[in-house]
Amino acid sequence: MSKQQESDGQATAMGGLWKVSISPHLKSSESVEKIMWTVVACLVPPLILSVFVFGIQTLFITAVSVVSCVVVEAISQKTLGRKVTIKDGSAVLTGLLLAFVIPPGVSPLLPILAAVFAIYIGKHLLGGIGYNFFNPALLGRAFLLASFPVAMTSAWLSPVEGFGIFSYLGTSIDAVSTATPLAVMKEQGMVAFTNMFGSGASLYTSFFMGWRPGCIGETSGFLLLLGGLYLLYRGYITWHIPVSILGTIAFLSWVVGGETYFTGDPLLAILSGGALLGSFYMATDYVTSPSNKTGQLVFGICIGALTVLIRIKGGYPEGICYAILLMNPLSTVFDTWFKPKRFAPPVGGAK
Amino acid sequence: MKSLLTFPKGGTHPPEFKAQTQECGIEVMPVPDELELILGQHIGAPCEPTVSKREEVVEAGTIGEVKRGLGVPLHAPVAGKIKSIGVSAHPMRVSSPSVTIAVDHEAEAKKYEKQDWQSFDASELLAKVHDAGIIGVGGAGFPTHVKLKPPPNSPVDSLLLNGAECEPYITSDHRQMLEHGYEIVEGAKIILKILGINECHIGIENNKPDAIKKMTELAEQQSDGNCTLNVQALQVKYPQGSEKQLIQAITGRKVPAMALPAAVGVVVHNVSTAKAIYDAVVYSKPLYEKVVTIAGKGIARPANLQVKVGTKIKDIVEYLGGTQAGLAKIIMGGPMMGFAVSSLDIPVTKTTSAILFLSEDEIDTKPHSQCIRCGWCLEACPMGLEPKEIGIYVEANMAEDTEPFGVFDCFECGSCAYVCPAKRPLVQFIRLAKMKAKRPQ
Numbered sequence: 130m131s132k133q134q135e136s137d138g139q140a141t142a143m144g145g146l147w148k149v150s151i152s153p154h155l156k157s158s159e160s161v162e163k164i165m166w167t168v169v170a171c172l173v174p175p176l177i178l179s180v181f182v183f184g185i186q187t188l189f190i191t192a193v194s195v196v197s198c199v200v201v202e203a204i205s206q207k208t209l210g211r212k213v214t215i216k217d218g219s220a221v222l223t224g225l226l227l228a229f230v231i232p233p234g235v236s237p238l239l240p241i242l243a244a245v246f247a248i249y250i251g252k253h254l255l256g257g258i259g260y261n262f263f264n265p266a267l268l269g270r271a272f273l274l275a276s277f278p279v280a281m282t283s284a285w286l287s288p289v290e291g292f293g294i295f296s297y298l299g300t301s302i303d304a305v306s307t308a309t310p311l312a313v314m315k316e317q318g319m320v321a322f323t324n325m326f327g328s329g330a331s332l333y334t335s336f337f338m339g340w341r342p343g344c345i346g347e348t349s350g351f352l353l354l355l356g357g358l359y360l361l362y363r364g365y366i367t368w369h370i371p372v373s374i375l376g377t378i379a380f381l382s383w384v385v386g387g388e389t390y391f392t393g394d395p396l397l398a399i400l401s402g403g404a405l406l407g408s409f410y411m412a413t414d415y416v417t418s419p420s421n422k423t424g425q426l427v428f429g430i431c432i433g434a435l436t437v438l439i440r441i442k443g444g445y446p447e448g449i450c451y452a453i454l455l456m457n458p459l460s461t462v463f464d465t466w467f468k469p470k471r472f473a474p475p476v477g478g479a480k
Numbered sequence: 481m482k483s484l485l486t487f488p489k490g491g492t493h494p495p496e497f498k499a500q501t502q503e504c505g506i507e508v509m510p511v512p513d514e515l516e517l518i519l520g521q522h523i524g525a526p527c528e529p530t531v532s533k534r535e536e537v538v539e540a541g542t543i544g545e546v547k548r549g550l551g552v553p554l555h556a557p558v559a560g561k562i563k564s565i566g567v568s569a570h571p572m573r574v575s576s577p578s579v580t581i582a583v584d585h586e587a588e589a590k591k592y593e594k595q596d597w598q599s600f601d602a603s604e605l606l607a608k609v610h611d612a613g614i615i616g617v618g619g620a621g622f623p624t625h626v627k628l629k630p631p632p633n634s635p636v637d638s639l640l641l642n643g644a645e646c647e648p649y650i651t652s653d654h655r656q657m658l659e660h661g662y663e664i665v666e667g668a669k670i671i672l673k674i675l676g677i678n679e680c681h682i683g684i685e686n687n688k689p690d691a692i693k694k695m696t697e698l699a700e701q702q703s704d705g706n707c708t709l710n711v712q713a714l715q716v717k718y719p720q721g722s723e724k725q726l727i728q729a730i731t732g733r734k735v736p737a738m739a740l741p742a743a744v745g746v747v748v749h750n751v752s753t754a755k756a757i758y759d760a761v762v763y764s765k766p767l768y769e770k771v772v773t774i775a776g777k778g779i780a781r782p783a784n785l786q787v788k789v790g791t792k793i794k795d796i797v798e799y800l801g802g803t804q805a806g807l808a809k810i811i812m813g814g815p816m817m818g819f820a821v822s823s824l825d826i827p828v829t830k831t832t833s834a835i836l837f838l839s840e841d842e843i844d845t846k847p848h849s850q851c852i853r854c855g856w857c858l859e860a861c862p863m864g865l866e867p868k869e870i871g872i873y874v875e876a877n878m879a880e881d882t883e884p885f886g887v888f889d890c891f892e893c894g895s896c897a898y899v900c901p902a903k904r905p906l907v908q909f910i911r912l913a914k915m916k917a918k919r920p921q
């Protein structure tokens with residue numbers, strides 16, 4: 130092999146006539162950009178719905194979050210002397226996901242701070258995309274929760290009446306803040322919960338369709354699921370992580386989530402607390418999840434179990450965020466434990 | 481219909497691009513004025529020239545022989561005069577010693593007599609295969625007579641003929657099966673006789689239904705008490721035609737790492753090699769012609785050409801009406817495993833199955849980025865390796881430590897690099913790793 134061929138695929142030979150590079154000479158039409166922008170597109174319908182549910186404020190917070198993530202990404206890459214890759218959509222996706230997991234009523238300063246923390250420290254100081262071992266959006270959320278516990282747990286908006294999407298503008302946030310469903314269930318018990326959110330079919334419907342308090346990303350289970358199914362169909366994610374997480378959450382919530390054993394409500398458990406968003410969009414982040422399918426199943430089961438544990442014992446209803454963050458750094462470890470099955474070992478056993 | 485066979489793990493589905501040439505019948509290209517024959521056509525020791533400058537040679541006369549080591553002789557594809565013995569550009573190596581023949585256009589083409597091959601015994605047949613200079617024409621160019629003499633400690637029970645042709649664009653084996661199916665099947669019977677076995681499977685990818693039909697008919701007609709031949713339709717999946725994957729698809733056996741197919745009782749030959757064996761035995765005709773697919777948007781007229789070994793790319797281009805604007809890359813072989821060449825002076829060898837002239841929009845020129853750990857390469861690798869890790873290690877200057885990820889099992893099929901959304905040159909990384917990593921003891 131000549132030196133020229135060894136150097137990158139850009140080498141042009143003999144008077145710049147024809148390109149010379151190592152095989153394969155065909156590449157699939159998939160690309161990082163295409164994947165990222167598709168995921169972004171899948172998150173747009175739930176975002177639009179949330180504007181109708183909580184008002185225009187959510188759009189504002191999302192815009193602040195996305196713009197600050199992109200700006201921080203560009204600045205980080207510039208200052209660290211790397212190629213600026215904001216076009217690949219990964220910063221936009223982080224911004225969107227970040228906005229989806231913070232209460233829509235918070236001050237715009239919060240997403241800006243979170244962007245700096247998540248993108249600069251959590252991603253680029255660790256080596257950029259591919260080397261970050263925490264999901265940036267969740268890291269940003271954890272940072273906000275630690276620094277602004279009050280705002281982060283109280284600035285929920287209850288759904289607006291009718292189509293009054295501008296009704297929160299000008300009102301003080303405290304006046305409208307309300308508690309999230311799982312927090313109500315945990316702190317005030319099941320009776321208060323059913324009083325507030327109804328029960329049976331109407332309860333599931335309001336959760337599934339999105340008419341209830343929560344962060345943007347929790348509002349519509351239906352639209353999130355639809356987007357997730359589309360990602361599955363495109364082959365951008367596989368069933369392993371979402372199914373193992375949701376299955377584990379449903380099962381464990383049924384076993385230990387009720388007043389007595391085996392009386393928990395598995396359906397409610399996966400429709401609330403951001404479980405759908407977390408399992409389809411966050412835990413499946415390539416960089417921070419295992420690459421091997423067996424590893425992904427174990428990863429998902431661990432996340433599901435931790436989620437239920439945190440919900441029940443830890444007092445954080447949105448436990449999946451922490452569960453994913455806790456498991457993220459283990460992804461690479463899982464990849465060294467669960468390796469692909471090799472074609473056939475050499476004769477005479479392993480080397 | 482039987483369900484289609486395939487290998488279970490990995491693989492990918494690149495677009496086939498075969499429509500451009502699959503209807504193009506094999507066309508004999510006129511002999512150019514000059515042929516350049518590379519002396520190292522096969523794996524093993526290169527030939528040494530047995531002719532000298534200005535010597536007259538006849539068609540099918542020997543011009544090179546292997547004095548020591550593994551190899552087969554080389555023959556003059558035409559009558560002519562040795563113009564020079566020197567060094568020429570080589571598609572895979574940087575350069576190689578070669579013999580250039582100035583073609584004598586006046587000389588008559590050699591006539592071959594048909595003989596009945598049944599009268600030869602196995603060792604006579606084997607000697608004919610060797611003397612005709614036959615090597616595996618579909619792939620790396622391993623001398624065929626060596627494969628036909630499996631080591632005594634690994635008895636062989638079946639012959640596989642590889643008609644998968646899984647590389648995009650290439651249709652030369654497809655055309656050979658349609659136009660020379662009889663010779664291929666007879667060639668298979670000759671191989672069975674040499675090996676002293678009686679079972680042959682012909683594997684063909686399902687995107688060639690006409691070839692499957694034709695070969696099935698022929699195989700049924702020609703199976704007799706001594707041998708059973710049958711055609712196996714294979715799923716269209718790259719790399720179906722890779723030796724280990726083909727063996728697994730058809731027989732379910734797995735060839736161990738670093739072992740030859742004979743270790744699991746199988747010998748694999750390409751369909752076009754079977755045709756060459758037929759010619760060698762029945763007509764005593766050496767291998768010096770090749771059917772080559774010429775395709776891609778960068779060539780004026782795509783075709784399946786029968787050319788003399790030693791024909792230069794530039795003569796083919798001229799014959800087919802020149803290149804087209806936008807030509808960006810010329811590849812000897814298929815787009816997944818072939819070699820990009822930088823000169824039109826490179827000659828066709830016995831192993832050339834295609835020359836592709838690809839335009840800018842047919843190749844990928846996007847720069848690569850960091851690995852996003854999507855794991856797609858793991859899913860695509862038919863050998864169960866970890867290309868992503870190898871790439872990351874090589875980039876971190878840790879190529880020495882890549883053996884545990886399986887670098888030495890990689891046969892560079894390119895499936896991993898094909899699917900990688902970050903466009904990482906994984907095969908390139910693996911080649912570097914192979915040079916630096918420590919071989920397992």
Ligand code: SF4
Pocket residue numbers: 860861862863864865866867889890891892893894895896897906907910
């Ligand atoms: S090129 Fe090697 S590592 Fe890549 S898919 Fe093929 S065998 Fe696997």
Ligand code: SF4
Pocket residue numbers: 420850851852853854855856857858867868871896899900901902903904906
């Ligand atoms: S396919 Fe490419 S980006 Fe994905 S894990 Fe493999 S090397 Fe990394």
